[in-house]
Amino acid sequence: MESFGARLHRTVAERGPLCVGIDPHPALLARWGLSDDADGLERFARTVVEALGDRIAVVKPQSAFFERFGARGVGILESTIRQLRDAGSLVLLDVKRGDIGSTVSAYASAYLDPSSPLYVDAVTASPYLGVGSLAPMFELAAAHGGGVFVLALTSNPEGAAVQRAVTADGRTVAQTVIDEISQLNRGAEPLGSFGLVVGATIGDTGHDLSAVNGPLLAPGLGAQGGTAAGLRTVFGSSLPSVLPSYSREVLQAGPDLAALRDAADRALADCRAALTTAD
Numbered sequence: 001m002e003s004f005g006a007r008l009h010r011t012v013a014e015r016g017p018l019c020v021g022i023d024p025h026p027a028l029l030a031r032w033g034l035s036d037d038a039d040g041l042e043r044f045a046r047t048v049v050e051a052l053g054d055r056i057a058v059v060k061p062q063s064a065f066f067e068r069f070g071a072r073g074v075g076i077l078e079s080t081i082r083q084l085r086d087a088g089s090l091v092l093l094d095v096k097r098g099d100i101g102s103t104v105s106a107y108a109s110a111y112l113d114p115s116s117p118l119y120v121d122a123v124t125a126s127p128y129l130g131v132g133s134l135a136p137m138f139e140l141a142a143a144h145g146g147g148v149f150v151l152a153l154t155s156n157p158e159g160a161a162v163q164r165a166v167t168a169d170g171r172t173v174a175q176t177v178i179d180e181i182s183q184l185n186r187g188a189e190p191l192g193s194f195g196l197v198v199g200a201t202i203g204d205t206g207h208d209l210s211a212v213n214g215p216l217l218a219p220g221l222g223a224q225g226g227t228a229a230g231l232r233t234v235f236g237s238s239l240p241s242v243l244p245s246y247s248r249e250v251l252q253a254g255p256d257l258a259a260l261r262d263a264a265d266r267a268l269a270d271c272r273a274a275l276t277t278a279d
């Protein structure tokens with residue numbers, strides 16, 4: 001079985017270093033001329049799959065925008081996941097789950113067990129009940145070739161107060177998360193399956209990411225003010241592990257398929273240039 005890290009490494013080599021989010025904000029539904037209901041959601045998601053599913057390495061549905069419409073919204077999420085996988089994209093479900101370990105087991109079954117209707121390639125997870133509480137997700141991911149991206153230094157300004165708080169041993173909360181994920185990825189080749197979320201908006205992280213050996217998801221590009229050119233400042237020598245992520249910046253080009261593809265191509269070109277520029 002190929003690990004998530006290996007699949008990600010291969011898919012990024014084939015399609016380029018880009019993740020595009022499916023975030024059907026009410027304002028975007030309106031901009032696309034769609035109704036703010038499950039029908040509008042379905043049309044929106046289908047259009048993104050049709051435009052980008054066969055060309056983007058990773059597509060990241062934001063679960064909240066599907067859950068907003070209850071059972072039908074979750075049903076649309078299920079079929080969107082299936083369609084993306086059929087089109088060859090890796091699906092990273094942005095759900096930021098976290099709880100006590102026994103409940104995390106249920107989340108792991110929901111997203112990382114291949115027999116689940118919501119089975120995806122990887123999920124986002126919140127470590128604020130302790131990184132160790134996420135162990136059932138790490139175990140099921142490892143067993144089935146899945147991945148988990150754990151929040152470390154998020155793109156929102158409110159995150160810093162918690163994530164940069166200093167623990168009893170002198171490390172920040174974020175550095176303890178980084179170190180635990182680095183441990184899980186030790187020795188993995190070509191890339192570990194456990195990633196971190198580090199916002200593209202935060203400037204120099206001031207943290208040591210050198211031992212992570214896993215993907216660094218960088219949301220916050222475009223609508224939140226982060227730029228591809230700024231990724232070098234944020235990530236320094238860890239730049240080769242970065243998976244840049246855009247949602248609204250690309251989605252606002254829709255619903256025209258060619259315009260969506262052009263917006264994604266522009267984002268990819270900017271990211272390629274930023275990730276490969278020599279020091």
Ligand SMILES: O=c1ccn([C@@H]2O[C@H](COP(=O)(O)O)[C@@H](O)[C@H]2O)c(=O)[nH]1
Nearest residue numbers: 062154155199219220223224246247248
């Ligand atoms: O630190 C984080 C973690 C996750 N996100 C999510 O990414 C997208 C960003 O959307 P944009 O439209 O590109 O701003 C969204 O789903 C967030 O929940 C993040 O922004 N920052």
